[in-house]
Amino acid sequence: MxxxxxxxxxxxxxxxxxxxxQVSIQSMTTTKTSDVEATLQQIYxxxxxxxxxxxxxCNEVEAAEGLAQIIPRSPLPIVADIxxxxxxxxxxxxxxxxxxxxxxxNIRKPEQIKIVASEARDRGIPICxxxxxxxxxxxxYEKYGGATPEALVESALKELHYFEDVxxxxxxxxxxxxxxxxxxxxxxLLSETVDYPLHLGVTEAGPMPNGLIKxxxxxxxxxxxxxxxxxxxxxxxxxxxxxxxxxxxxxxxxLRERTxxxxxACPSCGRTEIDVIDVAAKAQKALEGKNIPLQIAIMGxxxxxxxxxxxxxxxxxxxxxxxxxxxxxTVVRVVPESEMVQALIDEAQAIMEEGIEARxxxxxxxxxxxxxxxxxxxxxxxGVDANKSSDKIDKIHDLIEG
Numbered sequence: 001m002x003x004x005x006x007x008x009x010x011x012x013x014x015x016x017x018x019x020x021x022q023v024s025i026q027s028m029t030t031t032k033t034s035d036v037e038a039t040l041q042q043i044y045x046x047x048x049x050x051x052x053x054x055x056x057x058c059n060e061v062e063a064a065e066g067l068a069q070i071i072p073r074s075p076l077p078i079v080a081d082i083x084x085x086x087x088x089x090x091x092x093x094x095x096x097x098x099x100x101x102x103x104x105x106n107i108r109k110p111e112q113i114k115i116v117a118s119e120a121r122d123r124g125i126p127i128c129x130x131x132x133x134x135x136x137x138x139x140x141y142e143k144y145g146g147a148t149p150e151a152l153v154e155s156a157l158k159e160l161h162y163f164e165d166v167x168x169x170x171x172x173x174x175x176x177x178x179x180x181x182x183x184x185x186x187x188x189l190l191s192e193t194v195d196y197p198l199h200l201g202v203t204e205a206g207p208m209p210n211g212l213i214k215x216x217x218x219x220x221x222x223x224x225x226x227x228x229x230x231x232x233x234x235x236x237x238x239x240x241x242x243x244x245x246x247x248x249x250x251x252x253x254x255l256r257e258r259t260x261x262x263x264x265a266c267p268s269c270g271r272t273e274i275d276v277i278d279v280a281a282k283a284q285k286a287l288e289g290k291n292i293p294l295q296i297a298i299m300g301x302x303x304x305x306x307x308x309x310x311x312x313x314x315x316x317x318x319x320x321x322x323x324x325x326x327x328x329x330t331v332v333r334v335v336p337e338s339e340m341v342q343a344l345i346d347e348a349q350a351i352m353e354e355g356i357e358a359r360x361x362x363x364x365x366x367x368x369x370x371x372x373x374x375x376x377x378x379x380x381x382x383g384v385d386a387n388k389s390s391d392k393i394d395k396i397h398d399l400i401e402g
Contacts (some may be wrong), residue, residue, distance in 0.1 A: 002253060004226040007197045010126040010170055013077025013098035015052050017172055018197025018229040024052040026199070026232040027239040028081070033063035037307070042239065045311045047075045047264050048295045049154055049240045050093055050247035053230065054350045055079040055101060068392040071096040072269040073304060079128065081091035086112035086305050091396040101128040104159040105135035113162045121168040131155045134178035147177065149186040153193060160194070171196050172230070175340055180218045191341050193260040197229035199320055207236040208258040212245055223224050223253055259285055264312065271378065271386045272300030273318035274337065282341045291349050303385075312358060314347055316340050319374035324367070327356055331371040332363035348385035 008017030017024055027046050031038040033056045043054050048342050058080040071078055079099040080092035084106050092100060100120060107113060120127050133147035144151040152175040163171060173196050178184040183202050191198060202218040205211035215233040230299055231250075233242040250256035251348060265280040266272075280298040287296070298316030299305025302324045305317030310329025317324045323340035325333040325347055335343040351359050 002224060002226055002255065004228075005191060007195050007229055008169075010172055010197060012053050012079065012126060015077055017053075017199075019256065023223070023228060023250055024230040025050055025243055025250070026053045026055060026079075026230055027051045027242045027246075028055040028234075029057075030239055033057050033066040033070070034060070036066050036400075039066065039070055040073055040308050041310070043070070043074050043076055043078075044264070044297075044308045045240050047245050048311055050260065051076060051243040053077050053079060053099075055081050055232075056084075056091045057081050058088050058097075059083045059085075059241070060088070061091065062395065064088060064095050064396045064400075065163075065393045067092055067097060068396065069387070069389040071098075072267065072387040072389070073308065075264055075266055082107070082116075085373050087400050088397050089116045090119055090144045093125055093218075094121055094399060095392055097125065097251050099128060101130045103130045103132055103135055105132060105137050106153045110162050113159065114166050117163045117168040118166045120170070121166060126169070126170040126172065126201055127163070127168075127175045129156050129159045129171060130199075131173070131175045133179070133182060134203065140307075147164070147182065149175075149182065149189045152177065152182075152186040156190060157193070159198075172199050174199040174201060176201045176234075178202060178204045178214075180214055183218045183254035184221050187227055188225070191227045198227060199230045199232070200228040201232040201234050203234055204235050205236075209240070211235040211237070215245070216249060220249060220253065223249075223255065261290075261292055262295040263287070263298070263310065264295065265330075265331035266300050266305065266308070269300065269387050271303050271382060273302075273320070273378070274300055276300045279340060283344050285346060286341055286345050292351075292352055294348055294351060296344060296348065298364050301378060302371050303378050306371065314344065314351060316344055316369075319371065320377055322370070322374065323370040324374065326371075327359050329349070330360050330363060331367045332359060334364065334367050334370045357361070362377075 007018040029042050054076045077098035080097040081101045082089045090258045097318050131152050139150045156173050175186040202215045233245045235242050265276050294313040297309035297312035299317035302317040302319030306326045309315045315326050321337050323335045
């Protein structure tokens with residue numbers, strides 16, 4: 001059993017990082033954040049692959065607007081990756097993000113850093129100080145004669161001091177490098193220096209298989225030493241592969257338990273037609289111990305559910321008093337809302353016996369039409385903007401333009 005170093009704990013949404021929490025898995029979307037539907041589909045796929053926290057780029061006003069629409073519908077807490085404009089950090093917080101990532105090499109003016117930290121403090125939003133050897137402050141690069149462990153750690157500590165000046169300490173830190181030895185030595189030095197939770201990763205690891213090997217070499221070395229509270233594989237690949245690889249590594253190191261049934265559920269946004277938590281709990285209890293290694297989605301509404309969770313093997317979405325059962329995004333059957341859990345159990349067992357393709361082939365020909373009708377009725381009743389995202393978007397524009 002690996003004895004992990006005790007660190008402080010922060011909360012990214014409902015996910016605890018550090019302290020006695022399990023090592024969490026992170027990844028980053030590759031879609032344009034302004035493309036709301038494509039980003040949500042990728043987030044749901046990441047959730048299904050074992051991801052706990054997802055990072056989305058917030059590099060323009062349109063991205064902040066996208067976040068305002070994505071967050072109420074996301075099954076995972078979202079970290080906004082801020083590049084060079086501090087006002088976009090403020091906009092991301094207005095959009096409702098669960099955390100920020102700031103690169104000290106990008107936003108360097110102390111007054112701007114302190115404005116962001118003060119706002120994060122007031123809103124209870126943690127910040128990841130994301131040091132990267134490729135964007136190190138030139139002054140530190142010159143001081144140390146290059147990117148060294150001392151330079152990377154000093155960059156993090158400098159940012160931390162700005163935060164402390166405004167009474168903000170809800171922080172996790174990363175000191176990533178593409179060179180494995182530099183990455184490992186930097187994290188070792190940082191772990192000796194601070195007790196903040198650490199986010200491990202090899203930056204720009206590259207395509208598979210080389211990127212995978214480099215990431216495992218660096219991350220596994222540190223985890224075996226008890227260093228690290230959350231990890232990300234930065235691969236030139238589908239981010240789903242990042243999450244899968246991270247999960248396999250944590251299971252191999254016995255830092256996460258192996259799972260069979262994977263039950264995912266949407267958050268309770270403005271379109272939710274059922275008590276998602278209650279239905280998910282009943283389904284979990286009913287399916288546990290049945291040796292059903294499927295990914296099953298419980299979605300609160302038929303408007304977005306089948307599309308967002310289309311990578312799930314099986315799912316059910318509520319709409320107008322009925323449950324719309326779908327297999328790989330194809331609606332196959334409609335049942336009364338009171339029979340949703342039993343319908344899930346029956347369909348899961350049928351999939352195990354017959355296979356996914358066979359169940360799709362047996363779909364009720366009227367099911368998709370009923371789902372579409374229910375979807376249209378809900379949009380007519382609730383409106384297009386059921387989560388009132390437009391209000392946040394207006395405030396985002398006021399922040400950026402003010």
